[in-house]
Amino acid sequence: MMRHIRRFVRLNKSLVTYAALVCIGLIGLFIGLIPSAQKCLVLAKDMQSLNREIVQIQKKVNVLSSLDQLSLEKSAQVVIAAVPINKSIPTFLSTIESIALKNGLYISDMDIAGSTSLATGSGLRQTKQNENTISAEVVLQGELESVRSFLLECIQVLRLLRVKNLSLSALPRSTFMNVKLEVESFYLSLPVSIGKPLDPLETFSEKELATLEKIASYPIAYTFIPQSVSSSQPTVPVEVPTIPVITDPFAISEKTLIRVPIRNVTPSPVEILIPQPTATMSATGSPKPTVSVAPAASPSSSPIP
């Protein structure tokens, strides 16, 4: 068998050589070239997607750098004043009260509808954005012109209000009207997430800017200070101590005590603490503080001079 093969090789040496070269070529093609070309294609696709991402992020960076931090903070404060992050009942009541007082109406009755929690789960981790309303039935009394001004102003203040179910009736023997209405206000929790860095970010549209401008022109009717949205401007400038400085307010502090050694006392000298005279005491000419110690266990002890 081997002899036959050797003879075939010897007789067809060039054929065998070319066949071997074809084999090498095929191996190179299928093992080397095609996988490398596929890797190159993957690389090219990666580059394309990377390029798209870069364009997107670049656009986002341009948008972010074109925005002014201070104006954003102001706008954020305005929109939060319009729609607070929680029920914020004080601002709701304060808004209604201030508009009523400004227009010469007085509130004879106010009833916040339904049971309402004062806090909106501030300690809880939010999983979705809550959008809700808070409403109150209000009874006002005043002139018809004042009622008109009140209703006009109600929809042009921050925080935003919506008036529903209006009814008027005249008070007996008076020019005053009794106005019964339902005032609704809104709150919206903060966004749960800000998205991924690759998410696109557009500048404010004309419509959004118009809304912002309109809202910013409305006065803030309530007197409650809203929470700052900026981390650079803390709302509480002074640090409030969380640990009490004095545990017992009636105890004499260590600073006001002087240490007096007792030498002539047996069996062993001890130190006792006596109150140090304060400024008031010295001003009134109080004598040097003395103390007599007569321990029952030591008859030989003498009073301290």
Add this chain to the structure above:
Amino acid sequence: MASQNINLFQTKTLQPILTLIERYARTTAIILLSIVFSGGLIVGIAYIVFGQQRDSMERKKQQLLTQVKSNVAKESMVILIRNRISVIDSIMGTQISYAPFITTTMKVIQSFPLTSFSMGDKNSMTISFKVFSIEEAMGIFTTVLDMEKRKEITNPVLQSFTLNEKGIQIGLSYIVVL
């Protein structure tokens, strides 16, 4: 014809099919090897170039991401504002101003005391007020008709007219044109 070959060993095959195969094998080997070598060269260069470009793009992306992260406060504020603006838009779309209804009523009743005021569907209103003479009542009706001509109100209806010793109680309903 005598052979020109002096070799006693037979070095070449005499089968023509093998000669044909050899010729094709040679051509195929040349083509295949040239494809593999040239293709390998091109792919290799492309791989190096693409790899370098991808690395530089990756670096640029990281730099941009760092810039985005440094502006995260701005981004969160933009999202907050945009989020609230859409809500504010929808709220403002549903806010109803009752002031025009009061203004229209004040125009109708002039300075006479309003007794009651209630609102119905589609801007319809019903009011009742008190006047003290027929002339005053006629004046009110004239005003109402004038307002209808000016398209300030539509469909005015006299709901009630009661005259007694205390005065005249008039009930009117109309639709306010906003």
